[in-house]
Structure formats: C-alpha cells, structure tokens
Amino acid sequence: MYREILDRYIDEHKEEMLEDVKTLVRVDSVRGEAKEGMPFGEGPAKVIEVAEKMLSGYGFKTTNYDNYVITADFNDEEKQLDILAHLDVVPVSPSDWTVTAPFEPVILDGKIYGRGTADDKGPAVAALYAMRAIRESGIQLPKNVRLILGADEECGSGDLEYYYKKEAEAPMTFTPDANFPVINIEKGRLAKEFGAEFSEEPVLPAVTAFHCGTAVNIVPANAFAVVKGLSMETVNAAIASDESGAAFTASACEDAIKIVAKGVPFHASMPDGGNNALCSLLELLGTLPLSDCPQNRTLKAISGLFPRTDYYGEALGVNIEDEVSGKLTMNLGILNYEGSTLCGQFDSRVPVCGNNENVTRVIENKFAENGLSYDSVLLTPPHYVPADSELVQALMACYENYTGIKGEPIAIGGGTYVHELERGVAFGCEMDGVDNHMHGNDEFMEIDVLVMSAKIFADAIIRLCK
Numbered sequence: 001m002y003r004e005i006l007d008r009y010i011d012e013h014k015e016e017m018l019e020d021v022k023t024l025v026r027v028d029s030v031r032g033e034a035k036e037g038m039p040f041g042e043g044p045a046k047v048i049e050v051a052e053k054m055l056s057g058y059g060f061k062t063t064n065y066d067n068y069v070i071t072a073d074f075n076d077e078e079k080q081l082d083i084l085a086h087l088d089v090v091p092v093s094p095s096d097w098t099v100t101a102p103f104e105p106v107i108l109d110g111k112i113y114g115r116g117t118a119d120d121k122g123p124a125v126a127a128l129y130a131m132r133a134i135r136e137s138g139i140q141l142p143k144n145v146r147l148i149l150g151a152d153e154e155c156g157s158g159d160l161e162y163y164y165k166k167e168a169e170a171p172m173t174f175t176p177d178a179n180f181p182v183i184n185i186e187k188g189r190l191a192k193e194f195g196a197e198f199s200e201e202p203v204l205p206a207v208t209a210f211h212c213g214t215a216v217n218i219v220p221a222n223a224f225a226v227v228k229g230l231s232m233e234t235v236n237a238a239i240a241s242d243e244s245g246a247a248f249t250a251s252a253c254e255d256a257i258k259i260v261a262k263g264v265p266f267h268a269s270m271p272d273g274g275n276n277a278l279c280s281l282l283e284l285l286g287t288l289p290l291s292d293c294p295q296n297r298t299l300k301a302i303s304g305l306f307p308r309t310d311y312y313g314e315a316l317g318v319n320i321e322d323e324v325s326g327k328l329t330m331n332l333g334i335l336n337y338e339g340s341t342l343c344g345q346f347d348s349r350v351p352v353c354g355n356n357e358n359v360t361r362v363i364e365n366k367f368a369e370n371g372l373s374y375d376s377v378l379l380t381p382p383h384y385v386p387a388d389s390e391l392v393q394a395l396m397a398c399y400e401n402y403t404g405i406k407g408e409p410i411a412i413g414g415g416t417y418v419h420e421l422e423r424g425v426a427f428g429c430e431m432d433g434v435d436n437h438m439h440g441n442d443e444f445m446e447i448d449v450l451v452m453s454a455k456i457f458a459d460a461i462i463r464l465c466k
C-alpha cells in the first residue's frame with residue numbers, strides 16, 4: 001500500500017519538515033521596492049533563492065522564472081497537476097507579537113509560530129514533502145506534478161500573471177492557501193465608483209458634508225456628516241428614535257452640527273455580519289426635515305439604493321442567487337461628499353449566475369435614473385469548478401480519508417490564488433474551527449495539521465497523476 005509507505009515517510013521526516021518551514025519563515029519576504037532582477041524587492045527574491053536550494057537539494061528539477069516564481073518538477077512526463085503556493089508574506093507589526101518575533105519561528109505546544117507558517121510557507125513545505133515522500137519511496141508517477149511557488153500572492157498575484165504568460169495551465173491545479181476541505185466556487189466581484197456634481201450651494205436645512213470609508217472591501221464602522229440649518233433638539237430627537245443599532249453622537253461645531261456614527265466592521269463579502277455605519281447614517285439623515293435641494297435629494301436617493309439592511313442588492317434590482325454559490329452580496333463601503341462633489345464606491349460579490357447584463361447594467365441604469373454618474377468597470381467573473389469534477393471528487397476523498405470528516409465543497413465570496421485559473425481549486429490547510437491568525441499577530445500552524453496535510457497531498461498526487 002502506497003499510503004502506509006508514504007505516511008511512514010512523512011512521520012519519520014517531521015523534524016526535517018519543520019526545519020524547512022523555519023528556514024523559509026526566517027526570510028522576511030514582505031514585498032519591497034522593485035530592483036533589477038527582483039520584481040518584488042529583496043525579500044521575495046531572497047526567499048526564492050532559499051527555496052531553490054531546498055527544492056534542488058531534494059533532487060527536483062527547478063526553474064526560476066526571473067524571481068517571480070520558482071518551480072519544482074517531479075519528472076519529465078506529461079503535465080497533469082500543479083500545486084500552487086506562495087512564499088511572500090504580509091507585513092508585520094513586531095511589537096504586537098507575544099509568542100515570538102515574526103521572523104524567528106518557534107515551536108510551542110504543538111504549534112509552529114511565525115509569519116508565513118500558515119500563509120503560506122508551511123503549506124508550501126507540506127506540498128514539497130508530499131512530493132519528496134513519493135520520490136524517495138521510489139514510486140514512479142506516469143504524469144508530472146509541478147510545485148509552483150510564487151513571490152507575490154499578497155499584493156495582486158503579479159507573480160502568476162507573469163508565469164502564466166509563459167506556461168499553460170495544467171489540467172488540474174490546487175492551492176493549499178486557504179482552508180479544508182475544498183473551495184471550488186469563488187464569487188465574481190463588481191466594485192464600482194459613482195458620483196455627482198452640484199453647481200449650486202445646498203439650500204438649508206441641508207447636509208453639507210459626509211465622509212465614510214477607506215477600503216471598499218470592508219463594511220465601514222465609522223462615518224460622519226455635517227448638517228446646517230437644524231436645531232440640536234431636532235437632530236437629537238431623530239437620533240433618539242433611530243433603530244439602526246449604530247451609535248450616534250451629535251455635537252455643535254460653529255454654525256453646524258456634526259453627527260458621528262459608529263457601526264461594526266466586517267468583511268464586505270459577508271455584509272450581514274457587520275453594521276454599516278454609512279448606510280445607518282444615511283438612513284438617519286433621511287429622517288431629518290431637510291430641504292429638497294439636489295444635494296439632499298441625491299443623498300436620499302443613495303440611501304434608497306443602499307438601504308441599511310439590504311445586504312443582497314434588492315433595492316438595486318440585482319438580488320440574484322443560485323444553488324451552488326448563494327446570494328449576491330452588496331456593501332456600500334465608501335462615500336465622500338463636500339457640498340459640490342459626491343463620490344461613492346460599492347463592493348458586490350456576485351454568484352455564478354451573475355453577469356454584466358443582469359448585474360452591472362442593471363445597477364448602472366439605477367444610477368442613471370437617480371442622476372448619478374458611474375465608472376466603466378465591469379464584473380470580474382466568478383470562478384467555478386464543478387463539485388462532481390474529477391479534481392474536486394479526488395481531493396474530497398483524500399480529505400475524508402485522513403480526517404474522517406465528511407466534506408462538502410465550499411463557495412466563498414472572496415478570491416483565492418487560483419481565482420484566474422480555469423481548473424483550479426483551493427485545498428487546505430486551515431481546518432474548520434481553527435483560526436491560524438493568517439495576516440494577524442502570532443500566526444501559527446498546528447504541527448499535526450501540517451503533517452496530515454503533507455499526507456493528504458501525497459495521496460492526492462498519487463490519485464491525480466496516474
């Protein structure tokens with residue numbers, strides 16, 4: 001049985017595997033300034049160099065794609081499976097780490113700590129050990145598996161853009177850069193700007209300023225507006241009868257009143273998990289006795305298109321959904337208005353059934369009806385590999401074998417490393433219910449999960465490269 005041989009090999013090489021994770025984690029591979037031959041700066045180039053030594057040291061044929069990507073091939077046979085992981089990491093705030101310094105990995109209580117242990121150097125090494133186990137156990141593969149290690153996943157995947165200009169996509173790809181079991185659907189995304197210009201001063205009583213949001217992919221938690229021509233009693237009465245759940249405070253500033261709203265931040269792909277301070281504040285403003293000037297009318301119209309509890313684009317007429325990927329989600333993340341100009345931006349995650357006809361155009365028409373201008377951005381299409389495909393079925397079987405847990409393929413609103421690929425899915429390594437603090441402080445990987453992942457990947461390679 002291959003499985004027993006490979007499992008034993010991986011168990012016996014656990015310490016070596018952890019040493020290799022540490023070696024990679026010690027390289028600060030946060031993206032830096034581009035230099036000649038170093039498209040993502042010195043750190044990412046250094047980690048590619050270190051990885052190249054590691055991969056070739058285990059007898060794999062490596063290719064360095066100009067410090068964008070390093071690859072290791074199992075053999076010279078026909079291309080079948082690509083495993084896609086990355087060696088760059090997100091920035092750190094060292095003073096917030098409590099267990100160890102971010103680039104000084106340590107092992108404690110069955111976990112290995114350090115930046116990149118979970119995202120994504122640990123999973124990259126698990127994939128390497130899967131290939132190593134097969135090779136050193138003398139098992140031949142009729143088709144090739146290639147490990148592809150990129151250096152720019154965290155800042156826009158410029159690494160893959162470069163690589164796939166030179167190489168074709170394999171018949172199957174998985175990336176251990178997310179969670180188990182298998183993510184086979186990633187929604188599409190539409191993030192669009194809209195705006196308005198006003199030639200005359202607002203007629204009082206009016207909103208004279210509104211500011212909210214810095215990142216469109218977050219449910220905004222802080223917003224403020226300035227109103228003129230109303231008494232503090234009127235404003236406070238509106239706040240007292242507000243039911244949005246946001247916390248409002250009003251204060252006098254010169255001849256105006258500033259209203260501050262506090263909501264709850266959340267990821268834009270799950271807007272119902274937060275409390276949108278922007279929409280709550282617009283709703284509150286809508287209850288004030290304001291004049292019917294263009295500025296007030298426009299703010300009211302925006303509130304009507306993005307009601308506070310309308311997480312699924314109903315008011316915009318795009319509340320579509322399908323069985324495999326769920327509902328469209330809508331997050332109004334940014335709005336800035338200062339008397340004569342207004343500019344906002346939303347972020348919508350679009351199910352597989354969505355396209356430019358039934359989403360983008362519908363929203364554009366609604367904007368036009370309400371006198372809002374908009375940019376020409378189109379939908380980034382969804383990513384979908386059918387659940388009954390050979391790839392998903394095989395990976396799911398491997399996962400179930402080793403965990404004993406029945407797995408269901410997952411649809412997410414965010415995007416993974418394989419979003420642009422036609423035949424790629426995300427597979428590992430975060431386990432359900434465990435938060436590895438990816439992108440956070442004290443990032444860690446559970447050693448048992450790392451070892452199990454290597455075994456799962458070895459099993460997957462054997463099944464898929466037959």
Ligand SMILES: [Zn+2]
Nearest residue numbers: 119120153177
């Ligand atoms: Zn990652």
